[in-house]
Amino acid sequence: MESESTQLSPKPHSVIAIYPGSFDPITNGHLDLIRRGARLFDKLVVSVLRNHDKTPLFSLDERIEMLREVVQGYPNVEVGSFTGLLVDHAAACSATVVLRGIRAISDYEYELQMAHMNHRLQPGIETVFLMSHEENSFISSRLVKEVFGLGGNISGLVPPSVEARLHRRLSEYQNVEVG
Ligand code: PNS
Helix, strand or coil: CCCHHHHCCCCCCCCEEEEEECCCCCCHHHHHHHHHHHHHCCEEEEEEECCCCCCCCCCHHHHHHHHHHHCCCCCCEEEEEECCCHHHHHHHCCCCEEEEEECCHHHHHHHHHHHHHHHHHCCCCEEEEEECCHHHCCCCHHHHHHHHHCCCCCECCECHHHHHHHHHHHHHHHHHHHC
8 A cells, every 4th residue: 555655746846835814913923934934935825814703903905915015025925815715725826835833832732733624625735834933932913912902012023014003003993982
Protein backbone atom coordinates (compact mmCIF):
# COMPACT_ATOMS: atom_id res chain seq x y z
CA MET A 1 0.00 0.00 0.00
CA GLU A 2 1.23 3.48 -0.83
CA SER A 3 2.07 5.65 2.15
CA GLU A 4 0.30 9.02 2.35
CA SER A 5 3.53 10.86 1.53
CA THR A 6 3.90 9.03 -1.80
CA GLN A 7 0.28 9.86 -2.72
CA LEU A 8 0.80 13.60 -2.29
CA SER A 9 1.00 15.52 -5.55
CA PRO A 10 4.37 17.14 -6.28
CA LYS A 11 5.04 20.58 -4.83
CA PRO A 12 3.65 23.22 -7.20
CA HIS A 13 6.16 25.62 -8.74
CA SER A 14 4.65 28.56 -7.02
CA VAL A 15 3.12 28.20 -3.57
CA ILE A 16 0.06 30.31 -2.86
CA ALA A 17 -1.05 30.65 0.76
CA ILE A 18 -4.28 32.01 2.22
CA TYR A 19 -4.21 33.88 5.51
CA PRO A 20 -7.87 33.97 6.62
CA GLY A 21 -9.45 35.81 9.52
CA SER A 22 -11.90 38.38 10.79
CA PHE A 23 -9.31 41.19 11.02
CA ASP A 24 -11.65 43.42 13.05
CA PRO A 25 -9.29 45.28 13.04
CA ILE A 26 -5.88 44.13 11.85
CA THR A 27 -3.30 44.19 14.67
CA ASN A 28 0.49 44.28 14.68
CA GLY A 29 0.33 40.54 15.43
CA HIS A 30 -1.51 39.93 12.14
CA LEU A 31 0.85 42.25 10.31
CA ASP A 32 3.89 40.38 11.59
CA LEU A 33 2.39 37.13 10.31
CA ILE A 34 1.72 38.73 6.92
CA ARG A 35 5.32 39.98 6.75
CA ARG A 36 6.68 36.51 7.56
CA GLY A 37 4.18 34.72 5.30
CA ALA A 38 5.09 37.00 2.40
CA ARG A 39 8.71 35.84 2.76
CA LEU A 40 7.79 32.15 2.91
CA PHE A 41 5.29 31.90 0.07
CA ASP A 42 5.26 33.07 -3.52
CA LYS A 43 1.89 34.73 -3.04
CA LEU A 44 -0.09 35.39 0.12
CA VAL A 45 -3.80 36.14 -0.06
CA VAL A 46 -5.12 37.78 3.11
CA SER A 47 -8.83 36.92 3.12
CA VAL A 48 -11.46 38.51 5.32
CA LEU A 49 -14.40 36.32 6.29
CA ARG A 50 -17.79 37.77 5.28
CA ASN A 51 -21.00 37.02 7.16
CA HIS A 52 -19.36 36.04 10.42
CA ASP A 53 -21.67 35.43 13.41
CA LYS A 54 -19.90 38.16 15.35
CA THR A 55 -21.08 41.75 14.83
CA PRO A 56 -17.94 43.53 13.67
CA LEU A 57 -16.83 47.00 14.74
CA PHE A 58 -15.65 47.69 11.19
CA SER A 59 -17.58 46.81 8.05
CA LEU A 60 -16.11 44.34 5.58
CA ASP A 61 -15.11 47.20 3.25
CA GLU A 62 -13.41 49.08 6.08
CA ARG A 63 -11.47 45.99 7.14
CA ILE A 64 -10.36 45.37 3.57
CA GLU A 65 -9.34 49.03 3.18
CA MET A 66 -7.31 48.92 6.40
CA LEU A 67 -5.58 45.73 5.27
CA ARG A 68 -4.80 47.19 1.84
CA GLU A 69 -3.29 50.28 3.45
CA VAL A 70 -0.88 48.26 5.57
CA VAL A 71 0.19 45.66 2.98
CA GLN A 72 1.11 48.23 0.34
CA GLY A 73 4.82 47.47 0.74
CA TYR A 74 4.41 43.76 -0.01
CA PRO A 75 4.11 43.13 -3.75
CA ASN A 76 3.21 39.44 -3.34
CA VAL A 77 0.38 40.08 -0.86
CA GLU A 78 -3.22 40.43 -2.03
CA VAL A 79 -6.30 41.24 0.04
CA GLY A 80 -9.67 39.62 -0.58
CA SER A 81 -12.75 38.30 1.16
CA PHE A 82 -14.68 35.07 1.23
CA THR A 83 -17.89 33.48 2.33
CA GLY A 84 -18.62 29.77 2.83
CA LEU A 85 -15.97 27.19 3.42
CA LEU A 86 -12.41 28.39 3.71
CA VAL A 87 -11.07 25.34 1.83
CA ASP A 88 -13.36 26.07 -1.14
CA HIS A 89 -12.10 29.63 -1.23
CA ALA A 90 -8.50 28.40 -0.95
CA ALA A 91 -9.04 25.99 -3.85
CA ALA A 92 -10.62 28.78 -5.93
CA CYS A 93 -7.47 30.85 -5.32
CA SER A 94 -5.26 27.84 -6.25
CA ALA A 95 -3.83 28.02 -2.75
CA THR A 96 -2.24 24.91 -1.28
CA VAL A 97 -1.54 26.40 2.14
CA VAL A 98 -3.67 27.97 4.86
CA LEU A 99 -1.55 30.16 7.11
CA ARG A 100 -2.54 30.67 10.75
CA GLY A 101 -0.80 32.12 13.77
CA ILE A 102 -0.59 30.61 17.22
CA ARG A 103 -0.05 32.99 20.12
CA ALA A 104 -0.45 30.71 23.08
CA ILE A 105 -1.44 27.17 24.00
CA SER A 106 -5.03 28.41 24.35
CA ASP A 107 -5.13 29.01 20.56
CA TYR A 108 -3.83 25.55 19.85
CA GLU A 109 -6.95 23.48 20.52
CA TYR A 110 -9.22 25.53 18.24
CA GLU A 111 -6.58 25.79 15.54
CA LEU A 112 -5.86 22.05 15.64
CA GLN A 113 -9.56 21.26 15.27
CA MET A 114 -9.88 23.61 12.30
CA ALA A 115 -6.72 22.26 10.67
CA HIS A 116 -7.96 18.66 10.96
CA MET A 117 -11.42 19.56 9.67
CA ASN A 118 -9.98 21.52 6.76
CA HIS A 119 -7.64 18.64 5.95
CA ARG A 120 -10.57 16.23 5.96
CA LEU A 121 -12.53 18.49 3.63
CA GLN A 122 -9.63 19.18 1.30
CA PRO A 123 -6.58 16.93 1.84
CA GLY A 124 -4.55 18.83 -0.76
CA ILE A 125 -4.45 21.94 1.40
CA GLU A 126 -2.00 22.07 4.30
CA THR A 127 -2.33 24.34 7.30
CA VAL A 128 0.95 25.98 8.24
CA PHE A 129 1.25 27.55 11.68
CA LEU A 130 3.64 30.30 12.63
CA MET A 131 4.24 31.06 16.29
CA SER A 132 3.57 34.70 17.09
CA HIS A 133 6.61 36.58 18.23
CA GLU A 134 6.74 37.03 21.97
CA GLU A 135 6.05 40.77 21.82
CA ASN A 136 2.79 40.11 19.92
CA SER A 137 1.68 37.04 21.80
CA PHE A 138 -0.88 38.87 23.94
CA ILE A 139 -2.40 41.01 21.16
CA SER A 140 -5.87 40.22 19.88
CA SER A 141 -8.39 42.35 17.99
CA ARG A 142 -10.89 41.74 20.79
CA LEU A 143 -8.57 43.01 23.54
CA VAL A 144 -7.42 45.98 21.46
CA LYS A 145 -11.08 47.07 21.05
CA GLU A 146 -11.81 46.54 24.72
CA VAL A 147 -8.76 48.45 25.95
CA PHE A 148 -9.32 51.26 23.45
CA GLY A 149 -13.02 51.52 24.34
CA LEU A 150 -12.07 51.94 28.00
CA GLY A 151 -9.58 54.71 27.24
CA GLY A 152 -6.37 52.61 27.39
CA ASN A 153 -3.29 53.21 25.28
CA ILE A 154 -3.14 50.89 22.26
CA SER A 155 -0.23 52.47 20.40
CA GLY A 156 2.22 49.84 19.24
CA LEU A 157 -0.50 47.19 19.19
CA VAL A 158 -2.05 48.16 15.85
CA PRO A 159 -0.66 49.99 12.80
CA PRO A 160 -0.93 53.82 13.15
CA SER A 161 -3.53 53.99 10.34
CA VAL A 162 -5.73 51.54 12.27
CA GLU A 163 -5.30 53.50 15.49
CA ALA A 164 -6.45 56.63 13.63
CA ARG A 165 -9.54 54.75 12.38
CA LEU A 166 -10.35 53.59 15.90
CA HIS A 167 -10.22 57.21 17.07
CA ARG A 168 -12.52 58.25 14.22
CA ARG A 169 -14.95 55.40 15.03
CA LEU A 170 -15.00 56.41 18.70
CA SER A 171 -15.76 60.05 17.90
CA GLU A 172 -18.54 58.93 15.51
CA TYR A 173 -20.09 56.93 18.37
CA GLN A 174 -19.70 59.86 20.77
CA ASN A 175 -21.35 62.22 18.27
CA VAL A 176 -24.28 59.81 17.91
CA GLU A 177 -24.65 59.57 21.71
CA VAL A 178 -24.45 63.39 22.16
CA GLY A 179 -26.63 64.23 19.12
O1 PNS B 1 -9.92 35.59 12.85
P1 PNS B 1 -10.69 34.37 13.19
O2 PNS B 1 -12.11 34.74 13.61
O3 PNS B 1 -9.99 33.50 14.19
O4 PNS B 1 -10.81 33.48 11.84
C1 PNS B 1 -11.58 32.31 11.82
C2 PNS B 1 -11.71 31.78 10.38
C3 PNS B 1 -12.18 32.86 9.43
C4 PNS B 1 -10.36 31.27 9.91
C5 PNS B 1 -12.71 30.58 10.42
O5 PNS B 1 -13.87 30.98 11.09
C6 PNS B 1 -13.11 30.07 9.04
O6 PNS B 1 -12.29 29.53 8.32
N1 PNS B 1 -14.38 30.29 8.65
C7 PNS B 1 -14.88 29.91 7.34
C8 PNS B 1 -15.95 28.82 7.43
C9 PNS B 1 -15.29 27.45 7.45
O7 PNS B 1 -14.57 27.05 6.55
N2 PNS B 1 -15.54 26.73 8.54
C10 PNS B 1 -14.94 25.44 8.79
C11 PNS B 1 -13.59 25.64 9.43
S1 PNS B 1 -12.95 24.16 10.01
